[in-house]
Structures are given as C-alpha cells and as structure tokens.
Amino acid sequence: MGSQVDEELTVLVTGFQPFRSEYPINPSWEIAKSLPEYLPPRRAKDPNARNAVNIPPVRILVHPEPLRVNYKVVRETVPTFWEETYQDRKIDIVIHIGMAGPRIMYQIESRGHRTGYKARDVDGGHLDELEGKRDEEWVWHGLPDELRTDLNVQDIWERWQQHSSKNLDLRISDDAGRYLCDFIYYSSLATCYKQGKERKVIFLHVPADGSEAVIKQGQEVAVNLIRSIVESEVAKKQQTTEMDVSTKDIMCRSAVCSTCNKTTWWGCGKHIPSVLDSVAEDSRCTCEPKVERDGKMYPPMAKSPN
Template structure:
C-alpha cells in the first residue's frame, strides 16, 4: 500500500483559514502469551486470546494494524464531495480547507510511548517532528483497532484508571501499581475519572452516518476498552483539560481486518468522519457568532 505521508509535505506553509485535524494510528503489537488468565479476561477486546492455552498471540493472528494503514493513506486535504471540483480542497463552500495532518509514524502500543507523545499534540504548535512547519491543531482523530467484528465505533469518553493489561513491551502502567495514584505528583491527580469529548458526538455521528453507506455499522460507544486506545484518548483529553481547553478529540475504533478492501473502506469512513467533525464544528461556530 502507498504511504500518503510522503504527499503531506508537513513543512509547507499552513493557510490561515485552514481547519486542521490531526490523525494518529497505532502500530502492530500484543503482549506475549505469558500472562495469567485473569489479566487476559480483563484485557482490551483486541488483545483477548481466543484460547490462551493453545492459540498464537494476537500479533500472529493480526500482523498488520489497520488503524495505521488507514491513517497513513489519508490525503493532505479533505477532498471535495463527489461531483465537485476534485482539484480544489476548498470546493465545499460551507467548509474552509480541511488540512489532514497525519502523525508521521505509527504509535507504539506502550504506555510509556503514549504518555510521552500525547502532550506534544497539544503544545500549541504541533510540528510532527523532523523540523516541520508548526501548526495549530483544531481537532484530533485517534484511530485504533477494536476487534474482528465488522463494526466501527466513535468513542465518546475515556477513562483515567483501570489499565490492568500489560502493553506490547510487557510493561504495566505505573499508575496501576501500588501507590501509583496516591501521590499528588501523579500526572492525572485530581482529574475526573472519565473525560468526554468536547466535540458534539451525536451530531458528528449523525452527519457521519448520512455520508456513509447504510450497510456499514457505525456506532457511538462509551467504552474504548481500558487499553492503549482508551489510554491515548484520555491522555489527549487530560492534556487539554489541564490547559483549560475544550477537548476537541475523538477516537475511531475500526475492525481488525487489514485487507486492502477493509483498509480502503476504513479510509473512506475516516474521511467521512473528518468531514463530519469539520461540518459540525463550523456549524457550531456559525451558531455562536449569531
């Protein structure tokens, strides 16, 4: 599959009227098949071994993470709706140019990597690394793999605690170890146990369904899974909460199918979701200005 990151030209000068959406995707990985059954039973659905005693771990069953395949193939700008000028990113008269800024690497499925990386998305001028031109992020879509079931979920909220499954490096989240949440120096001390997206998720979901095929199962979910998907979502929302900024973030859960057809479908749905977010935000901005 091609890598559309090469076409993003993250060093190009951003336009003042652009609406910029950051998109991230996870890489491949799962814990080795060596953990107690009670840990496996409480893990994220994408990590549950169908038969821990006999089956190969998740990595062998799903060697490609479709979330990154979807993210890395997105165009640099939201294309116009079919029937409009395909060469003009501003052809949708109700929208400014919608810049799609894909984080340049698949995010490693570890608590340490996510905790170190997530705040950089919201430091006021995300550059994406490599000395690229810094950009203001208006909204963010984190993408992750949920399960083999053919459904797509728009997650509404994320959780501060309950991360009891080790990451791909076999490491547990330090917060969940004895005493990890008692010290006032804990990074999430005093934050709510749940944080909700500041996007109008029902409105975004309605628009998303209207843009997408009725045959595709698109749902709102309130349980991202208490694993790295939930963790990166809460990390972004917590960073913005601490900065007293609205949490214009959502999480898009996709099935585990990484075939070409499934990735293409996921990419189309991701574009529809991005359009829905931009439309919803522009409509809210217009209402607020009246």
C-alpha cells in the same frame, strides 16, 4: 476555529503499531497513513449530504509513524500534539485511530477513562508500575475519572451516517476498552483539560481486518468522519453566534430537545441549575456535548425555545 470559510483547519490523525500475533497488520495505521493531505471536496450531487455546511479547507496531518502500544510511549508523546504548534502547525482537531475486534463496524468513542487499566502493554509494562504512587505528583492527580470530548458526538454520528454508505455499521460507544486505545484517548482529553482547552479530540475504533478492501473502506470512513467533525464544528459555531444574539440576557427556561425529546434548557445559560436541578435524571436530555455549570454537567441547550 475562525469564521472565514477560507481559513484552513488542521486535523491530526494517529494510528498504532501491530500488537497481537494474530493481526500482523494494524489497520489503524494503514488507514491513517493512506489519508489524503487535504480533505477532498464534497461531490455537488452527493445524495447523503443533506445537512452539509460550507467548510474551510481541511489539512490532514498524519503523525509520521505508528505509535507503539506502550503506556510510557503514549504518555510522553500525546502532550506534544497539543503544544502551541505541532510540526509548525496549530492543531485544531485530533483523531486517534485504534484497532477493535474482527467485526466490520466502526465506532466513535465518547469518553476516556483515567483508571482501570489492568492489561500489560506490548512490552510487558503495567500502568500501575509506570505511575507508582498516585499522590499529588501523579500526572492525572485531581482530574475526573472520566473525561468526554467537547465535540458533539451525536451530531457528528448523524452527519457521518449521511455521508457514508447505508450498509456500513457506524456506532457511538462509551467504552474505549481500558487498554491503549482508551489510554491515548484519556491522555489527549486530559492534556486539553489541564491546559484549559476545548477537548476537540475523538477516538475511532476500526475493524481488525487488514485486507486491502477493508483498509480502503476504513479510509473512506475516516475521511467521512473528518468531514462530519468539521461540519459539526462549523455549524456549532454558526449556531452559537446566532444564539449569542438571540438569547443574550434571556433568562433560561425549560425546553424539549428536538433530538431525544427529553427536557433541557434554552436561554442565556446563566440559570441552568434552577431549570434542571428539579428534573429527574431519566427525564433529562442525554445528548452531547454537556455544559458545565457550578461544577455539575448539564445537557446542551435546545435548538429552539419551543
């Protein structure tokens, strides 16, 4: 992602086909296909955008057809999203949308799971049958059992709330369900992980209600989520640039996270283990995204040395 405000970003969005008889319409696809080609400009007097930042033009590219709720189809399709170009464009961020239950709420998922898929897909296929023996040839051999997005889920959720109607139920979840929703999410995360890319992907669970009113609401929710993700990424890049200058070669020290009021670190990032390894888990910052040092995951840097 470049620093120029006029540099266009591309967000790829996917949805699923129907897969349950009681829900002949899958709202994930109805929402995805209804999205505008470009993210609409923010209203100048938007009262819910106190923390909005200037963002570049955002192209919304929707996968041309709903994905079949089939393990094999998803496994073969997802890697194409993360090739050097997809439909002649470089993809910056991917949002997978899937259907949850009937309750009118919207959830962004923080992690995907490698194993534990017991349910058969819409064609009767089972993941164990598709994968066979999980030896060194297994596509996910050696990968973590859980993978988290590199997007800042907490910051995105806070911005998402600010951009959305106050009566909407917007949540963060850490369990995508171990069915095709979880599977496509982990597949995207794993593809990026194997390629050494930042995992700029998120999963959005939407209500199963296929009525016109709820689909329209879901479209607005998805647009606001896209805006929140891009704002978060731009703000993170700006903060990182500033921090790179202010913390260069400054030895890490303990600090308090301004979001969760727990212990984290501040500084150059080279000495995180020496700062946090002696801090009890229940006293550590729980915010995202995590930082990896020496094979271990640590909380993000504090916003100030306080």
